[in-house]
Amino acid sequence: MKIYQPIAVALLCGAAAVSAQAQDFKAGFVNTDRIFREANSAKAAQAKLEQEFSKRERELVDIGNRLKADSEKFEREAPTMAESQRSAKQRQLIEQDREFQRKRREFQEDLNARKNEELSQVLDRANKVVMQVAEAEKYDVILQEAVYVNPKLDITDKVIKALNGGK
Structure with a gap:
């Protein structure tokens, strides 16, 4: 019994220390999807992409x-049509469709690459702002991905406001 008494005291002291430290722990959450939708820099990046790719899309x-009209x-x-004409026209339509599919694939690849570049820049700026908020308000941890977050821990509005220039 005497052997267990010091262990119990040590466990109680350890639990009290953890409890005291847990009270000082400050966590926050940032919703990156909202930043991509609502931050002015993200909106500007989206407008830039639309302008850059609108001509190719048209x-x-x-x-x-x-191609659809020609097929119809x-x-x-x-x-x-004569058999030879029909075969020639069919080959021509197949070639047009192949070319169209190639151009559409290239367009999508270019658009995705540029979108990733622009969103990466927005995310870099947002991460810098998150770091500033974390340091200024003494956060211990700020998460960007979570299954559930209590709304009182969400600092996304602060980050968006700071990104938009309204410290």
Whole structure:
């Protein structure tokens, strides 16, 4: 019994120390999806991307519409065409479709690469602001991904406000 008494005292002291330290622990949460939707820099990046890629997107839509119209015309006229004409027109439509698919794939790859670049810059700026808020308000940890977060721990509004210039 006497052997267990010092162990029990040590455990109680350890529990009290952990409890005291837990009271000083300060945690926060930042919703990066909201930052990407609501921060002015994210909105500016999105507008920049739309401007940069809108012409290519319109061209792709036009090519797709022409291809669809040509295919429909072929379907209407195919029964009256000679076999050689029908084969040639079919090969031409297949080649047009292949070219359209290639251009669409390239467009999507370019758009995704640029979007990743722009969002990366926004995230870098947001992370710097998060660090400033954490240091200024003495946070021990700030999470960006979580299954559940109590709304009182969410500092996303502070970060967005600071990103938008309203310290």
